[in-house]
Amino acid sequence: MGAPLRIGCLVDDADPEQSAAYDWCESRFDAVARCRPESFDPTEYDVLWWHRVDPVDPAMVSDGGPLSTFVRDGGTLLLTLAAMTAVEPLGFDGVGPDAVGWAEVTDPTGPLWKRLYADHPIAAGFDTLRVHTRGAGVTAPYARYETVAPTDGDVLASTARGDHDAVAERSVVSWQPGAGRVVGIGSALSFRQPTHDICRGNRETLVANAISFLADEETVPLTGRPKDSTTLSAMRDRLGEDPHRPGYHVTPPANWLNDPNGLVHWNGRYHVFYQYNPTGPFHGTIHWGHAVSDDLVHWEDRPVALSPSPDGPDRDGCWSGCTVDDDGVATILYTGGRGTEQLPCLATSTDESLTSWVKDPENPVIDELPAEPEVLRTEDWDGEFRDHCVWREDGVWHQLIGAGMEGGGGAALLYVSTDLREWTYRGPILTGDRDSAGTVWECPELLNFGERQLLHVSNYEDVMYFLGQYDDGKFTVERRGKLDHGDFYAPQSMWTDDGRTLTWGWVQEARDVGAQWDAGWSGSLSVPRELTLAEDGGLRQRPAAALTELRGEGDHRENLRLRGEEGCELDVQSRQFELKATVRLEDADAVELRVLETPDGEEQTPIRYTAASEVVVDRTQASTAPEATTDSQRMTVTPYDAPLSLHAFVDGSIVEVFANERHCLTSRVYPERTDATGISLAATGGTATVTGLDCWELGSAWRS
Numbered sequence: 005m006g007a008p009l010r011i012g013c014l015v016d017d018a019d020p021e022q023s024a025a026y027d028w029c030e031s032r033f034d035a036v037a038r039c040r041p042e043s044f045d046p047t048e049y050d051v052l053w054w055h056r057v058d059p060v061d062p063a064m065v066s067d068g069g070p071l072s073t074f075v076r077d078g079g080t081l082l083l084t085l086a087a088m089t090a091v092e093p094l095g096f097d098g099v100g101p102d103a104v105g106w107a108e109v110t111d112p113t114g115p116l117w118k119r120l121y122a123d124h125p126i127a128a129g130f131d132t133l134r135v136h137t138r139g140a141g142v143t144a145p146y147a148r149y150e151t152v153a154p155t156d157g158d159v160l161a162s163t164a165r166g167d168h169d170a171v172a173e174r175s176v177v178s179w180q181p182g183a184g185r186v187v188g189i190g191s192a193l194s195f196r197q198p199t200h201d202i203c204r205g206n207r208e209t210l211v212a213n214a215i216s217f218l219a220d221e222e223t224v225p226l227t228g229r230p231k232d233s234t235t236l237s238a239m240r241d242r243l244g245e246d247p248h249r250p251g252y253h254v255t256p257p258a259n260w261l262n263d264p265n266g267l268v269h270w271n272g273r274y275h276v277f278y279q280y281n282p283t284g285p286f287h288g289t290i291h292w293g294h295a296v297s298d299d300l301v302h303w304e305d306r307p308v309a310l311s312p313s314p315d316g317p318d319r320d321g322c323w324s325g326c327t328v329d330d331d332g333v334a335t336i337l338y339t340g341g342r343g344t345e346q347l348p349c350l351a352t353s354t355d356e357s358l359t360s361w362v363k364d365p366e367n368p369v370i371d372e373l374p375a376e377p378e379v380l381r382t383e384d385w386d387g388e389f390r391d392h393c394v395w396r397e398d399g400v401w402h403q404l405i406g407a408g409m410e411g412g413g414g415a416a417l418l419y420v421s422t423d424l425r426e427w428t429y430r431g432p433i434l435t436g437d438r439d440s441a442g443t444v445w446e447c448p449e450l451l452n453f454g455e456r457q458l459l460h461v462s463n464y465e466d467v468m469y470f471l472g473q474y475d476d477g478k479f480t481v482e483r484r485g486k487l488d489h490g491d492f493y494a495p496q497s498m499w500t501d502d503g504r505t506l507t508w509g510w511v512q513e514a515r516d517v518g519a520q521w522d523a524g525w526s527g528s529l530s531v532p533r534e535l536t537l538a539e540d541g542g543l544r545q546r547p548a549a550a551l552t553e554l555r556g557e558g559d560h561r562e563n564l565r566l567r568g569e570e571g572c573e574l575d576v577q578s579r580q581f582e583l584k585a586t587v588r589l590e591d592a593d594a595v596e597l598r599v600l601e602t603p604d605g606e607e608q609t610p611i612r613y614t615a616a617s618e619v620v621v622d623r624t625q626a627s628t629a630p631e632a633t634t635d636s637q638r639m640t641v642t643p644y645d646a647p648l649s650l651h652a653f654v655d656g657s658i659v660e661v662f663a664n665e666r667h668c669l670t671s672r673v674y675p676e677r678t679d680a681t682g683i684s685l686a687a688t689g690g691t692a693t694v695t696g697l698d699c700w701e702l703g704s705a706w707r708s
């Protein structure tokens with residue numbers, strides 16, 4: 005038997021809850037003593053525990069005082085309930101919990117453990133991510149992060165309340181200041197008030213686990229917030245076994261991704277930034293994640309590029325924006341969110357690898373909404389006014405900002421500037437009708453194809469594009485359409501040094517918040533698509549040629565005759581592949597390319613080309629999970645005399661389809677069975693010919 009664990013319970017007042025926690029600790033561990041936060045002998049304790057119902061008054065502790073010195077020198081500290089507020093005055097985090105108070109507990113409540121940390125020692129003994137440690141029927145104190153995120157702490161758990169996943173209520177956090185370690189558990193831990201036996205048992209296990217974890221020098225230390233490339237890659241590896249996780253599409257290392265941002269080809273490297281929540285797989289406290297590639301297909305995680313500034317106009321989130329080259333200085337224009345305001349902000353890079361960014365001290369660079377048209381005010385925002393597309397024309401910077409108009413539809417608003425910092429408003433280049441084009445236009449982008457320009461906007465539902473003429477601040481529409489007919493949103497483009505326009509979109513999940521939480525990650529980017537004008541003046545969308553670099557084993561067929569239900573199975577068995585087929589329907593009603601198919605056909609996702617000139621991704625049998633989406637997604641493909649070329653990229657849970665290099669449909673499916681790896685073809689209602697077919701397994705984008 006080794007020496008008993010020496011626990012110091014910090015006491016600071018006569019609070020009965022604090023005394024009850026002490027009594028429990030004494031009954032559970034052998035060497036427990038009381039001590040005071042700012043006067044204790046650091047040599048006497050292995051672990052300190054501070055349990056408080058009231059927030060810590062900054063006068064009680066300080067950065068540089070005995071408690072912070074104890075931790076930074078290698079000591080460990082558990083902060084429970086409102087004691088978690090001490091991290092700010094102790095200097096362990098730039099931001100303390102922003103939601104502190106008392107609330108009625110109406111359902112059994114406790115940690116909603118993150119998938120990433122399901123095997124964390126503090127979660128030992130729980131066979132679920134949803135652990136209830138406090139029963140209903142009392143008013144109890146709490147301290148947690150709700151609208152802001154810790155700057156240095158790593159969120160281990162949010163809050164499970166009854167059957168509800170309160171994903172934004174981040175209540176268990178770990179820090180690693182200096183050589184020490186700190187864990188905060190901000191809610192659902194009262195010792196004085198009686199509770200249900202199960203909750204009591206869970207509470208005791210949780211606190212005892214936390215104390216043992218902190219005391220055990222051998223346990224793999226948490227990093228605090230993972231910030232460098234190595235720890236981000238390690239995080240990615242932890243989720244690597246998930247069969248739904250895409251392998252060659254850009255995904256976040258863990259947690260949440262939405263819009264692609266700031267895409268730029270800089271010093272020969274391709275940089276993709278994206279909307280990222282480092283605290284969990286849900287939309288909130290948005291940062292800019294960063295990935296870089298030398299060849300457009302192999303990617304490397306880079307440290308987070310932009311984080312909200314606690315005192316800045318982007319306190320609640322760094323929303324979408326773009327990167328421009330300001331005479332050699334990479335410069336980001338993005339939307340800062342704070343309270344009900346969203347305003348344009350600017351940051352410049354201080355290094356060639358675009359790793360470090362400095363925000364302009366004058367942010368926001370535009371500090372009020374335009375007067376005309378009146379910007380739509382909603383419950384959430386003083387004005388729906390965000391997202392940026394910036395280019396230089398005749399030496400003048402031009403900027404589009406997306407907006408909604410009071411009483412109208414979406415708008416793309418134009419500003420001009422000589423220095424990217426002082427902007428003059430010019431008015432909308434195009435406005436939309438609410439009924440046919442949506443209430444708000446997010447992420448507007450103007451692309452120049454010489455003889456014609458393309459404006460695309462995301463209107464909450466679809467990505468609409470307008471082809472026409474942009475001249476002197478006005479856009480005249482000649483044609484319109486949808487960039488994609490499935491789960492694809494808020495795209496943005498990169499102009500490569502060799503003159504290509506490559507576009508990525510956010511591929512949203514088609515499963516609920518709880519399923520995304522259980523997976524530990526959410527969101528992906530599409531494959532890069534090269535956009536050009538076709539000979540007939542329409543839009544052409546092709547997968548970037550570089551994707552061929554990923555091709556591995558393949559199957560090639562020519563002049564396949566498909567008759568009736570007689571199918572044809574391909575040799576490739578995979579969830580990560582590319583399929584290219586040229587299909588002539590003859591007298592068949594439809595041809596199906598069935599992907600992610602089990603041998604018995606129980607699960608399968610047919611990509612169906614019909615005689616009605618539609619391409620349908622049929623999800624009725626995509627997954628045996630009862631909660632899986634079963635609706636089909638479809639797009640009309642112009643009726644062609646020539647055969648239809650179908651080009652599909654399947655990757656874990658993504659089915660991304662290009663038809664005749666024009667029409668795109670990106671879909672999400674979540675097959676349950678491990679043998680859902682088959683690929684087959686069949687015709688229905690007659691005979692069809694597949695004049696040529698190629699299928700290749702594709703390699704992965706991430707080097708681990």
Ligand code: DQQ
Nearest residue numbers: 263279323324390446494
């Ligand atoms: N996503 C961002 C906004 C944008 C929206 C926030 C589009 O800037 O309007 O994460 O998905």
